[in-house]
Amino acid sequence: MRILLVGSGGREHALAWKIAKSPLVKELYITPGNGGTEKHGKNVPIEADNIPELVKFAQEKKINLVVVGPELPLVLGLKNALEEVGIDCFGPGAFAAQLEGSKAFAKKIMHKTSVPTAAFEVFEDYQEALAYIKNKSFPVVIKADGLAAGKGVVIAQNLEEANTTLQQIMEEKIFGAAGKRVVIEEALQGEEASFLAFCDGQRVKYLPSSQDHKRIGEKDTGPNTGGMGAYSPAPILPDKDMQKVGDMVIKPIIEHLAEIGHPFKGILYAGLMLTAEGPKVLEYNVRFGDPECQPLLMRLENDLVEVMLACVKGELDKVELKINPKSTLCVVMAAQGYPGKYPKGMEIKGLEEVEKDPEVMVFHAGTTQKDGKYYTSGGRVLGVTALGKTLMEAKEKAYQAVDKIYFDNMYYRRDIGDKGIAKL
Numbered sequence: 001m002r003i004l005l006v007g008s009g010g011r012e013h014a015l016a017w018k019i020a021k022s023p024l025v026k027e028l029y030i031t032p033g034n035g036g037t038e039k040h041g042k043n044v045p046i047e048a049d050n051i052p053e054l055v056k057f058a059q060e061k062k063i064n065l066v067v068v069g070p071e072l073p074l075v076l077g078l079k080n081a082l083e084e085v086g087i088d089c090f091g092p093g094a095f096a097a098q099l100e101g102s103k104a105f106a107k108k109i110m111h112k113t114s115v116p117t118a119a120f121e122v123f124e125d126y127q128e129a130l131a132y133i134k135n136k137s138f139p140v141v142i143k144a145d146g147l148a149a150g151k152g153v154v155i156a157q158n159l160e161e162a163n164t165t166l167q168q169i170m171e172e173k174i175f176g177a178a179g180k181r182v183v184i185e186e187a188l189q190g191e192e193a194s195f196l197a198f199c200d201g202q203r204v205k206y207l208p209s210s211q212d213h214k215r216i217g218e219k220d221t222g223p224n225t226g227g228m229g230a231y232s233p234a235p236i237l238p239d240k241d242m243q244k245v246g247d248m249v250i251k252p253i254i255e256h257l258a259e260i261g262h263p264f265k266g267i268l269y270a271g272l273m274l275t276a277e278g279p280k281v282l283e284y285n286v287r288f289g290d291p292e293c294q295p296l297l298m299r300l301e302n303d304l305v306e307v308m309l310a311c312v313k314g315e316l317d318k319v320e321l322k323i324n325p326k327s328t329l330c331v332v333m334a335a336q337g338y339p340g341k342y343p344k345g346m347e348i349k350g351l352e353e354v355e356k357d358p359e360v361m362v363f364h365a366g367t368t369q370k371d372g373k374y375y376t377s378g379g380r381v382l383g384v385t386a387l388g389k390t391l392m393e394a395k396e397k398a399y400q401a402v403d404k405i406y407f408d409n410m411y412y413r414r415d416i417g418d419k420g421i422a423k424l
């Protein structure tokens, strides 16, 4: 069959690698892809948010299945547009994608289905929001409703900070239309973990747990990023708890969406806070996490295309997920300056040496390839991912590989996995 994969990050390289392994696949296109995805298929320069061009290309190439990496095309209705021309899509339609595209929508669905989450209120009017926080104890969490590239959440420590945040989002509109509404919610205490599930519209199959590292600095300091490393499983969310937690945070949402006529086919990702009172949902994503996708796909032993087809056809009951019992750990190598301004175009060296080990994969995120050489082209550059018998061994192997790779102005955290290792 012919597959079109949409996106360009480390997640998409991991997806391309895994899709290309499937004997079902004859042709794989990636739009726009990166230096790494080119090893597994053909990159085509169409941006992930260009819905009409993506649909046109899928028709021209007689694509059988479109796999969507990032959230934006889903929120913009890529699945709906493909449906109109009879092409299958792994990922939800625009209505269900609001689970990620609108925090107010997500909170309302959680409320309706009794999924545990922080207490919240939604506001469209600045004065009303201000009056509400005046009576609150701090910290409070203020969230722009729409997509804001991971920058739309502020944990305000006092009234002044909360007011400034509300002004910026609602009056100055620093996130544009994404700030038309805000969600104000209770600040939760605990450790975060990622919970991902395959969904076929009715049924769910849970992937093992993982944990991201969102802050740029070691010991979780400094600004938030897209994610500086991840590992699986997360000892804080062990396999034995997965069924129970999934039935609490994933299943009710999938059942509700099916009931109201918007079945969710794709990956539903719950960002959890593991609080003293139990797990609570911080947010939903309607796609694989990046970087969580890299360690998770290295543990998944199934033919990914078979699993995705089962989701699209509503036949997930016929699939048994086979998970490698080893641990995996991914270290993101970034360009110095990320998540702010950073240089591009540095040559990357040492990749061939590292790629000899079958238990180590270097997933490209921000890279381009020219004449057989790789150059950096983004903030997050590589996701160096290793399997190990234990989390400790996976960490050692990943960092041994990192130490063999070099580019000017490189930056990475040295403490990926430490929180998990401390729990073992």
Ligand code: AMP
Pocket: 118, 141, 143, 150, 153, 155, 185, 186, 187, 188, 189, 192, 214, 271, 282, 283
């Ligand atoms: P979100 O995009 O909603 O996941 O928020 C981004 C990050 O903000 C999360 O990964 C948490 O670290 C933090 N966060 C969001 N909501 C809360 C909350 N209610 N309490 C504490 N931290 C939160």
Ligand code: GLY
Pocket: 212, 226, 227, 285, 288, 289, 290, 291, 292
């Ligand atoms: N790693 C967090 C995310 O993909 O949203």
